[in-house]
Amino acid sequence: MNDDDLKIIRSARRGNEEAFSMLVKNYMNFVYRTAYGVVRNQPDAEDVAQDSFVKAHQALRRLRDERTFPSWLATITVRTAIDYVSRRERNQTIALDPDRHATEQDVHSVSDARLDVHQALDKLNPEQRTILVLREIQGFDYEELAQILDIPLGTVRSRLHHARAQLRLLLTNQRRGN
Amino acid sequence: MDCPSIKELLSPYLDGELSSLERAAVDDHVRTCKECRMFLVDMQDTSRAVGQTLQAIPFPVDLEERILVRLASVREGTHMLRLSFVFIMSVALSASLSALLILSPVGLFVRALFRLGVGVLRGLVFFSHAAGWLWMSLLVIFCVLLAGSSLVGLSRMLRPSKSEVLL
Numbered sequence: 001m002n003d004d005d006l007k008i009i010r011s012a013r014r015g016n017e018e019a020f021s022m023l024v025k026n027y028m029n030f031v032y033r034t035a036y037g038v039v040r041n042q043p044d045a046e047d048v049a050q051d052s053f054v055k056a057h058q059a060l061r062r063l064r065d066e067r068t069f070p071s072w073l074a075t076i077t078v079r080t081a082i083d084y085v086s087r088r089e090r091n092q093t094i095a096l097d098p099d100r101h102a103t104e105q106d107v108h109s110v111s112d113a114r115l116d117v118h119q120a121l122d123k124l125n126p127e128q129r130t131i132l133v134l135r136e137i138q139g140f141d142y143e144e145l146a147q148i149l150d151i152p153l154g155t156v157r158s159r160l161h162h163a164r165a166q167l168r169l170l171l172t173n174q175r176r177g178n
Numbered sequence: 179m180d181c182p183s184i185k186e187l188l189s190p191y192l193d194g195e196l197s198s199l200e201r202a203a204v205d206d207h208v209r210t211c212k213e214c215r216m217f218l219v220d221m222q223d224t225s226r227a228v229g230q231t232l233q234a235i236p237f238p239v240d241l242e243e244r245i246l247v248r249l250a251s252v253r254e255g256t257h258m259l260r261l262s263f264v265f266i267m268s269v270a271l272s273a274s275l276s277a278l279l280i281l282s283p284v285g286l287f288v289r290a291l292f293r294l295g296v297g298v299l300r301g302l303v304f305f306s307h308a309a310g311w312l313w314m315s316l317l318v319i320f321c322v323l324l325a326g327s328s329l330v331g332l333s334r335m336l337r338p339s340k341s342e343v344l345l
Contacts, residue, residue: 017253020249021246024242024245024246024249025242028241028242028245029237032237032238032241033232033233033235033237036232036235037232042238046238046241046244049241049245050244050245050248053245053248053249054248054249054252057249057252058252117227117228117231118231121228121231132228133232135193136225136228136229136232137229137232137233141193141195142190142193142195157189157190157195158186160189160190160193161186161188161189161190164189164221164224164225165185165189165221167224167228168220168221168224171224171227172220
């Protein structure tokens with residue numbers, strides 16, 4: 001994070017709405033992809049993104065250190081996304097985005113490899129998907145992951161390892177099946 | 179170290195999260211063990227594939243606008259709540275002050291004035307029933323004329339006098 005980012009965050013914390021709009025612009029990609037990685041469908045990911053920014057706006061004054069803003073925002077996003085997944089499982093709505101699969105298969109805009117990865121990610125549990133998304137897209141280190149997910153460092157290590165091992169196994173089995 | 183123990187370390191090894199001792203142990207093992215070397219390559223490919231796949235997800239074009247609209251409506255809702263709170267607090271404060279005023283010694287004077295006013299109104303109503311509407315109308319007209327002439331006289335008294343000396 002550079003000084004300009006810190007200035008924007010500080011200004012938003014003081015109630016400057018234009019500064020918060022800048023934060024939305026700068027972080028919406030980050031929030032959306034994290035949300036999508038966990039909930040695995042576009043409508044829910046959009047809802048999670050909106051809810052996360054509303055919560056961030058309401059809680060921003062309580063943020064003590066501006067430098068922790070990305071991990072703080074990731075915490076909000078991940079918790080909101082996991083709530084959505086839990087609610088969806090209770091209501092037993094459609095887990096996958098049928099439109100996404102139809103688009104990818106019809107238009108061939110995504111390679112077979114990516115389709116395998118999407119299908120394999122769908123088979124992981126939400127906790128494994130969450131940690132993979134945070135590590136692979138956002139590049140958080142293990143300490144930040146422990147803070148965001150509120151788990152010990154040892155658990156971060158083992159969960160990430162098992163998530164990758166599981167994914168590797170699913171991809172291998174899929175390719176053998178194909 | 180045996181293969182199962184090394185495999186447990188491969189994920190943090192990829193992420194650069196091992197201690198120097200652990201890193202050295204993995205390097206030594208992987209140099210000689212083909213199975214663990216292939217496992218490491220697989221993990222690396224899997225990690226890269228996940229990153230690329232998730233980065234390639236199309237981003238909804240109007241999401242920023244929808245987020246800002248939602249934030250604006252939440253802010254408006256909060257603003258309305260605050261206004262309602264201020265209104266309720268003002269009414270409660272006014273009612274409390276009024277109650278305090280009435281119950282205090284000043285309130286005795288206020289209550290006496292109020293009773294005087296009520297008494298005058300009752301007297302007027304009684305007088306209008308007793309004297310009839312004609313006499314009431316004449317009395318009102320007389321009062322208006324008296325008040326009007328008093329105001330005219332007062333305004334003339336307060337006007338600065340102009341005296342010109344013609345030479």
